[in-house]
Amino acid sequence: MSAAGTQPANGPRYLARRARGADDLEAACAIRAAAFGLGAPDRDPFDDACIQIVIEDRRASCLVGCFRMLPLASGADIARSYSARFYDLARLALHMGPMTELGRFCVRPGLRDPDILRAAWGAVTAHVDTQGVGMLFGCTSFRGIDPAPYAAAFALLAQRHLAPPDWAPLPRAPQTVPLMRQQDAPDARRAVQAMPPLLRTYLAMGGKVSDHAVIDAQMNTLHVFTGLEIAAIPVARKRLLRADARVPDGGA
Template identity: 60%
Template structure:
């Protein structure tokens, strides 16, 4: 059971339907939709970050444990052909619906979230963490340097590479021929994806255009054993 504190915040599991409803409400607010609930919610462990002073929910995400043989029932499998990962032998978990209250800007919230994620991975012996990393909007123009950087440095190993399944995609690995501007690439990269990449993460060779959520997203995987030692020390320090 996760239960850790960072500054004014504590991380904990959702305990009941009311907790999950609060997470869904925060997600809807962050994603700019009327409501955000789906059939995957009841299959997941929901992790919440709350403010100690008043119990307000400030961050949430969900974890869905899977084996390679089960990956076709993941949220990501709606958008990506994940047949290659069906051969993955270790324990895996899909991390999704990560969001932080847009009115707050306190680094302790993110520290609590990553501490909770680390505790979950350690407690469950997870070997592969994966999910969809989202860019705001569906226009690619502002993100070309970011996508060029993903192509140059962060594509998935061929043995795990997701194939195209969604009807509308941006095949950046095939289409882009530009040398990325590192500063523009960094600015264009979603913060969550930047963190995954610092952990040695890799991405699909195409982005899915998701009109319903008004995002572009790339499949993202992090093999736990491949996380650099220095980054592992940083993550484990969050558990203290």
């Protein structure tokens, strides 16, 4: 997230901003569909309740990524979240401070510029700081519903990154895969390479995951609940995030 990219003379190449009307939302849904391998634009009822953020390539004048944020006043509102459809979040319901669910965090397939994620996390950081958010959470997706390719990744998550008992989610979805530790230590490099970039970023900041993955056949994914307590982010990482923070107010 700290890597510098080529920038236009008048500012960063990538800008994370609020979606401006139906055209932006339609483009974001198309990016989501491409990222998840769906045959039609990805829309659901949560879109209307969320803050929609798009990531614009200012040099190419096109959208290259998107995500949405659902602010919650406290854990008492956790049942409104997308994640609550798949996980029992009763323990998180006791969380007293503001929370935000991140969802549909996607980059256009084939693009690997780390500055795209950098712009996205700058917008998230600005939101966290201005709203006093104490926890970020969401469902982090692995492509496909076959857990076999992710055995090492799941084992590493089980060994090092399980959520603490005071907020760890319990199973709710009908089809789940437990994150099982392996008898031998997993190959950490191979395991990390198998994880989606979003999850790697969460873990680098101190994020924790559920002890099981959900099989979501509709989205053709396996996903794990991921939570990040803002207080747990290392100070050096917070400094880098805030250096890129920009309120996504819809302006250019």
